[in-house]
Amino acid sequence: MVIIETIRNLIRPGTLAVRLTANIIAGHLLLTLLGNNGPAISHTLLTILITAQILLLILEAAVAIIQSYVFAILRTLYSREVN
Template sequence: ALIPSIVLIETISNVIRPGTLSVRLAANIIAGHLLLTLLGNTGPSLSTTLLSLLILAQILLLVLESAVAIIQSYVFAVLRTLYAREVV
């Protein structure tokens, strides 16, 4: 008796999954860029010492952003492969 509802739930899950993965990927990309932009906009109002610390923080965040981008591309590729195997 539960089989039709389980089939419906699984179908909806398979249809929604690519959209949720895309939203998650976009949110991770936008979050880092937004943080870099917000920190960069405070630069003109800082003293020289704080400005040098801000530049160092920006460089560290850029390295972190690059690492996150590499991890996100790997996760995206793996999830895409798993999803393609599941559908076909």
């Protein structure tokens, strides 16, 4: 039982880091994929694309704020369990 708890306490920070990294990369990847289509489309679609990019940027900022809050809460909970 002690070995399982020790492994769990060692893995939890890693899973938190992977989760945060995946959320950050997903937003950047979506913005990059949409941004690469800009030169090949008409002006009307370009306006829609720019609007969509701005909205996605706002969404990504909101996700970053939420992720920082979740990171702080989980870090506090994990450190309380270890001590």
